[in-house]
Amino acid sequence: MTRFALKIEYDGRRFVGWQRQSNGVSVQQVLEQAAAKLCDGVIPASVAAGRTDAGVHAEGQVVQIDLPARLTVRAVRDALNFHLQPHAVAVVAVAIVSDLDWSARFSAIGREYRYVILNRAARPAIAAGFVWHVKSPLNAHAMQRAANILVGRHDFTSFRASACQAASPVRTLDRLDVRQCGPQIIIEASARSFLHHQVRNIVGSLKLVGDGHWTETRVAEALAARDRAAAGPTAPPDGLTLLSVRYPQDPFAGQQ
Amino acid sequence: MTRFALKIEYDGRRFVGWQRQSNGVSVQQVLEQAAAKLCDGVIPASVAAGRTDAGVHAEGQVVQIDLPARLTVRAVRDALNFHLQPHAVAVVAVAIVSDLDWSARFSAIGREYRYVILNRAARPAIAAGFVWHVKSPLNAHAMQRAANILVGRHDFTSFRASACQAASPVRTLDRLDVRQCGPQIIIEASARSFLHHQVRNIVGSLKLVGDGHWTETRVAEALAARDRAAAGPTAPPDGLTLLSVRYPQDPFAGQQ
Numbered sequence: 001m002t003r004f005a006l007k008i009e010y011d012g013r014r015f016v017g018w019q020r021q022s023n024g025v026s027v028q029q030v031l032e033q034a035a036a037k038l039c040d041g042v043i044p045a046s047v048a049a050g051r052t053d054a055g056v057h058a059e060g061q062v063v064q065i066d067l068p069a070r071l072t073v074r075a076v077r078d079a080l081n082f083h084l085q086p087h088a089v090a091v092v093a094v095a096i097v098s099d100l101d102w103s104a105r106f107s108a109i110g111r112e113y114r115y116v117i118l119n120r121a122a123r124p125a126i127a128a129g130f131v132w133h134v135k136s137p138l139n140a141h142a143m144q145r146a147a148n149i150l151v152g153r154h155d156f157t158s159f160r161a162s163a164c165q166a167a168s169p170v171r172t173l174d175r176l177d178v179r180q181c182g183p184q185i186i187i188e189a190s191a192r193s194f195l196h197h198q199v200r201n202i203v204g205s206l207k208l209v210g211d212g213h214w215t216e217t218r219v220a221e222a223l224a225a226r227d228r229a230a231a232g233p234t235a236p237p238d239g240l241t242l243l244s245v246r247y248p249q250d251p252f253a254g255q256q
Numbered sequence: 257m258t259r260f261a262l263k264i265e266y267d268g269r270r271f272v273g274w275q276r277q278s279n280g281v282s283v284q285q286v287l288e289q290a291a292a293k294l295c296d297g298v299i300p301a302s303v304a305a306g307r308t309d310a311g312v313h314a315e316g317q318v319v320q321i322d323l324p325a326r327l328t329v330r331a332v333r334d335a336l337n338f339h340l341q342p343h344a345v346a347v348v349a350v351a352i353v354s355d356l357d358w359s360a361r362f363s364a365i366g367r368e369y370r371y372v373i374l375n376r377a378a379r380p381a382i383a384a385g386f387v388w389h390v391k392s393p394l395n396a397h398a399m400q401r402a403a404n405i406l407v408g409r410h411d412f413t414s415f416r417a418s419a420c421q422a423a424s425p426v427r428t429l430d431r432l433d434v435r436q437c438g439p440q441i442i443i444e445a446s447a448r449s450f451l452h453h454q455v456r457n458i459v460g461s462l463k464l465v466g467d468g469h470w471t472e473t474r475v476a477e478a479l480a481a482r483d484r485a486a487a488g489p490t491a492p493p494d495g496l497t498l499l500s501v502r503y504p505q506d507p508f509a510g511q512q
Contacts, residue, residue: 009378010381011382077377081377081378081379088381088384089381090379090380092378092439120348121333122337122346122347122348123341125265125266125346126265126266126315128344130382
């Protein structure tokens with residue numbers, strides 16, 4: 001067997017999330033079922049860099065999976081895409097990982113997420129399921145100033161889900177950018193790793209600053225409180241996309 | 257009655273096109289049916305700036321419609337969006353047009369379209385229905401050089417549908433830009449007006465240059481031939497979006 005790294009894209013609306021669950025179809029399940037066609041029907045185990053929740057999308061999720069050594073990267077890509085039909089998952093790049101200690105999850109040194117708010121009166125006709133529709137006008141500049149408070153190394157207890165399994169609530173947020181693009185407010189976040197619901201909980205608080213319910217200092221107070229109840233509500237999954245995962249060496253270098 | 261201008265957005269996958277037709281649901285039909293709720297059930301007539309085909313999307317289509325004078329722009333926007341549900345059409349802006357000679361179609365002095373090609377091996381998991389999926393690698397620089405040949409005032413007979421009803425095949429293409437954005441090739445076209453299928457027929461020819469089947473000079477020959485058979489095939493509607501319509505005075509100035 002050979003370890004392959006896959007870069008995959010999916011429409012989160014169709015799935016209960018990345019991880020296998022009893023209550024519906026997961027991305028992991030359809031990917032492993034497609035891969036089983038390359039393994040004489042035996043379902044191989046896969047590990048993803050980020051365990052995205054139900055409704056969360058990915059453009060650059062990275063997955064490791066062990067497949068028969070005789071397969072080329074091109075054969076793996078085309079065969080998986082063939083067998084993944086009609087599911088809304090596509091394998092956009094494939095690489096062979098020669099280092100068997102390489103883990104899609106634990107070798108990752110950076111993850112980048114994008115969250116999109118559609119800030120206008122009219123509901124989305126095109127982007128439904130891919131944006132959080134907020135009708136009240138948001139001040140993107142105030143949201144950026146509040147975001148700046150959260151950048152850096154902090155105890156993010158106030159912004160992690162109560163179900164979060166991480167040993168430590170301390171994370172280093174490298175980048176948290178808020179920009180207005182027509183009626184959209186686009187929030188991009190980069191960190192080595194994130195806590196469960198961290199991006200969505202941060203967006204839920206920034207929205208309260210944007211619509212004037214919170215001052216920017218309230219975000220600093222929420223952070224200092226180390227109490228989930230002190231921060232804003234969790235933003236819906238629709239607007240969130242896992243954009244990319246970074247490794248010390250890009251396994252897909254030279255591919256798009 | 258008062259003349260209103262509407263800026264609307266729609267997902268072309270759901271419709272047989274802008275115009276009412278006997279073979280399915282059109283954007284015009286669902287919009288006029290929603291507007292009838294504001295007119296005691298009488299269906300008002302609407303006129304659009306661009307009669308988009310089946311499968312073609314719009315982010316900034318402009319429509320004129322006459323509605324009772326007592327309605328405010330906000331009431332029109334919110335009531336239409338309410339009654340348009342669950343159809344994939346949204347009214348993003350509304351303006352009152354005081355000049356009764358104003359026509360959404362004939363007063364327009366510019367139209368802008370975007371065409372998106374997804375140029376990679378893997379089919380789209382997220383953007384299905386919004387891109388033309390082309391697997392063979394395309395050279396965007398060669399496509400831009402070929403596009404430059406088409407910019408300006410020309411007889412576009414080779415690039416118009418045989419069913420095109422326009423009196424003259426002469427049009428002035430103000431802008432035809434090709435740019436690569438990751439795996440996407442984005443083509444933007446601006447003109448006062450376009451012939452039927454003009455953008456899609458141009459894209460079909462540019463694709464032949466991009467994948468090396470045609471030299472750039474072949475596009476000049478196709479243009480000079482004034483014969484539809486001399487140009488490339490019609491690109492699918494999926495990748496095409498009507499972005500915006502320009503008027504001597506922007507009816508929606510100050511609105512997003």
